[in-house]
Amino acid sequence: xxxxxxxxxxxxxxxxxxxxxxxxxxxxxxxVRGRVVLVGDAWHATTPSMAQGGSLAAxxxxxxxxxxxxxxxxxGIDAALTRYVLRRMPRVRHVQDATGMRNQIxxxxxxxxxxxxxxxEPLSIGSFAPLVPAP
Ligand SMILES: Cc1cc2nc3c(=O)[nH]c(=O)nc-3n(C[C@H](O)[C@H](O)[C@H](O)COP(=O)(O)OP(=O)(O)OC[C@H]3O[C@@H](n4cnc5c(N)ncnc54)[C@H](O)[C@@H]3O)c2cc1C
Numbered sequence: 001x002x003x004x005x006x007x008x009x010x011x012x013x014x015x016x017x018x019x020x021x022x023x024x025x026x027x028x029x030x031x032v033r034g035r036v037v038l039v040g041d042a043w044h045a046t047t048p049s050m051a052q053g054g055s056l057a058a059x060x061x062x063x064x065x066x067x068x069x070x071x072x073x074x075x076g077i078d079a080a081l082t083r084y085v086l087r088r089m090p091r092v093r094h095v096q097d098a099t100g101m102r103n104q105i106x107x108x109x110x111x112x113x114x115x116x117x118x119x120x121e122p123l124s125i126g127s128f129a130p131l132v133p134a135p
Contacts, residue, residue, distance in 0.1 A: 024103060025096060032081045039064060044092040046099040049106065050127060056092055063087050091131065098127040 001009060012018055026045040031038035040057025064084045071080035102123070105116055117123055 025100060027096060030085075032085060035077075037064060037081060037084070044096055046096055047103055049102045050095060050099050052095045052099075052131070056095060059091070060084075060088055094130055102127065 024047045026041065026043075028038055028043050031043040039060035041053060043060070044056065046053060064081075067080040067084045067087070068077065071077050105113060105123075108116060
């Protein structure tokens with residue numbers, strides 16, 4: 001390892017501070033607690049195999065702003081936050097589930113992968129088509 005990665009590694013004085021784990025996704029069941037609201041990776045981080053994390057984070061922020069802008073006064077905020085979660089849940093769950101499935105396939109030895117996925121077309125359609133708005 002050389003260059004910038006080497007400089008970063010050299011600053012790690014204690015190996016115990018470095019976390020190694022098999023975790024590749026993060027999920028928080030309830031992204032709203034009081035007035036604290038999670039968006040983006042803080043709620044639903046995935047590996048980048050579908051390249052959707054940045055988009056989901058931006059969408060979360062837009063939907064949250066939309067729901068809050070339509071909340072009638074302070075008393076409407078709780079309901080707006082509930083609607084935010086309900087609107088976002090199907091889409092972010094889909095990306096988490098599809099990413100998890102794709103990661104499992106990618107981890108297979110090549111010979112098993114070719115049996116599990118003889119054609120990428122249905123896998124791609126199943127992963128990405130649900131994210132495309134209906135015309
Ligand atoms: C290798 C890789 C490739 C990717 N490729 C794509 C892609 O092609 N397309 C795509 O859509 N997504 C991609 N993603 C995913 C995307 O980068 C993330 O989903 C997205 O950045 C999440 O945005 P976020 O704002 O939720 O979190 P972040 O981008 O992680 O932003 C969180 C910010 O909070 C800051 N922060 C953390 N703790 C504190 C603190 N205590 N105080 C103040 N600030 C703090 C962090 O420094 C960071 O700047 C990729 C991710 C990786 C790792």
